[in-house]
Amino acid sequence: MKATDLLKKQHKEVKSLFKKIEKTENGRARRQLLDEIATALHGHTVIEEEMFYPAVRGLETQKAEEMVLEAFEEHHVVKLVLAELPKVNTEDDRFEAKMTVLSELVEHHADEEEKEMFKLAQKLGKDELESLGEQMQERFEAVRSQSRQAA
Numbered sequence: 001m002k003a004t005d006l007l008k009k010q011h012k013e014v015k016s017l018f019k020k021i022e023k024t025e026n027g028r029a030r031r032q033l034l035d036e037i038a039t040a041l042h043g044h045t046v047i048e049e050e051m052f053y054p055a056v057r058g059l060e061t062q063k064a065e066e067m068v069l070e071a072f073e074e075h076h077v078v079k080l081v082l083a084e085l086p087k088v089n090t091e092d093d094r095f096e097a098k099m100t101v102l103s104e105l106v107e108h109h110a111d112e113e114e115k116e117m118f119k120l121a122q123k124l125g126k127d128e129l130e131s132l133g134e135q136m137q138e139r140f141e142a143v144r145s146q147s148r149q150a151a
């Protein structure tokens with residue numbers, strides 16, 4: 001699968017997890033969904049930061065450089081909000097508010113990646129995107145099993 005298609009697929013999966021958690025009232029179920037969201041986002045940001053963004057940067061255009069820098073900053077904000085969530089009571093109204101903010105951040109970021117960065121990334125060519133996609137899939141699985149062990 002092309003790297004850009006893999007990332008789009010993961011965006012969809014995370015968005016659907018956010019929809020699910022929005023409809024979930026039970027504290028324990030919320031916590032479990034939150035863990036799933038955190039694991040999915042962690043793996044996704046690792047493969048983007050370690051593999052996909054450097055490839056985009058390799059296109060060596062000013063636009064690519066600006067988009068990558070902005071994306072790193074957005075990941076940073078997402079990580080800050082995620083780090084606070086384990087401390088918030090899932091039965092609390094603040095939990096819902098924080099989840100809404102997180103979901104909006106992620107959605108905005110993912111949409112921008114898809115509309116701008118992934119479009120530009122097509123310049124890497126189909127073969128390059130395919131092989132990058134395979135490597136990213138492998139790395140994603142490895143990161144995910146690491147986070148499962150840690151939990």
Ligand SMILES: [Fe+2]
Binds near residue numbers: 045048113
């Ligand atoms: Fe991203």
Ligand SMILES: [Fe+2]
Binds near residue numbers: 011044
């Ligand atoms: Fe992404």
